[in-house]
Amino acid sequence: MKTTKKIGIFNNKGGVAKTTSIINLAYAFSKNGKRTLVVDCDNQENCFSFFFSDQSGNGILDTEYEGIKHTTWQRYTSLDVATCNNDFDYILFDLPPALSDDVKLIIKHVDTVYVPTMLGEFEIQGLKKVTDEINNQGTKLGGIFVTMYQAKNDKELIEQFREVLQNRLMNSVIPYSTTVRESQKAGLPIEAYFIERNVPPIGTAWKIVNAYNSLADEILREVEA
Ligand SMILES: Nc1ncnc2c1ncn2[C@@H]1O[C@H](COP(=O)(O)OP(=O)(O)OP(=O)(O)O)[C@@H](O)[C@H]1O
Numbered sequence: 001m002k003t004t005k006k007i008g009i010f011n012n013k014g015g016v017a018k019t020t021s022i023i024n025l026a027y028a029f030s031k032n033g034k035r036t037l038v039v040d041c042d043n044q045e046n047c048f049s050f051f052f053s054d055q056s057g058n059g060i061l062d063t064e065y066e067g068i069k070h071t072t073w074q075r076y077t078s079l080d081v082a083t084c085n086n087d088f089d090y091i092l093f094d095l096p097p098a099l100s101d102d103v104k105l106i107i108k109h110v111d112t113v114y115v116p117t118m119l120g121e122f123e124i125q126g127l128k129k130v131t132d133e134i135n136n137q138g139t140k141l142g143g144i145f146v147t148m149y150q151a152k153n154d155k156e157l158i159e160q161f162r163e164v165l166q167n168r169l170m171n172s173v174i175p176y177s178t179t180v181r182e183s184q185k186a187g188l189p190i191e192a193y194f195i196e197r198n199v200p201p202i203g204t205a206w207k208i209v210n211a212y213n214s215l216a217d218e219i220l221r222e223v224e225a
């Protein structure tokens, strides 16, 4: 029987684009024909409010995107494994910024964790705790990727990061883009937002879409190797 791949996106630090990455990766995965379940593990339920405008729901919910469904960790735990394996190729877990017992349990449950980070001294310091915890739970660290990268400030820092993290730092780098907030306000993944607004797929605006597509490719390549 085919087994669903379970991927957590986690960093103990808040506001580093965990949820943004889940949403845009789910979109990229579904474009690649991967049936994807997004699991909100954060009580904020940001994925739920992103995908649905009404404030109620039960079980596994269809989003408006073919190939993307949604549930919460609580509801997920009552699903049987066979259902998940039959219905989904990938399950993406959006974790809260905490190292609670629940979070540790979820880290243990998934196959691989990817860690988004911004660039900075505190971020480098915090990463050790995160990667140690992933290791303690016996889970694979898929890689660390930089988000909200701003070339004018971050060029040197990313080199320092690479020296420290070596091949744990992924090649894909997600740039800072004001479109992220606009697209979230409109309730759309960034690429869907550009398509809806007829933004031609050239120029700097699309950099962030290309970056998320490249991150999705990197993850799919690694997980399916
Ligand atoms: N590449 C980006 N460029 C600009 N803004 C971004 C980018 N990625 C995320 N943001 C913004 O940063 C904020 C935090 O993002 P997000 O909610 O995805 O982080 P998070 O790690 O899930 O936060 P939390 O720890 O609270 O769960 C949001 O307002 C989001 O719109």
Ligand SMILES: [Mg+2]
Residues within 6 Å of the ligand: 018, 019, 020, 042, 046, 094, 095, 096
């Ligand atoms: Mg979040």
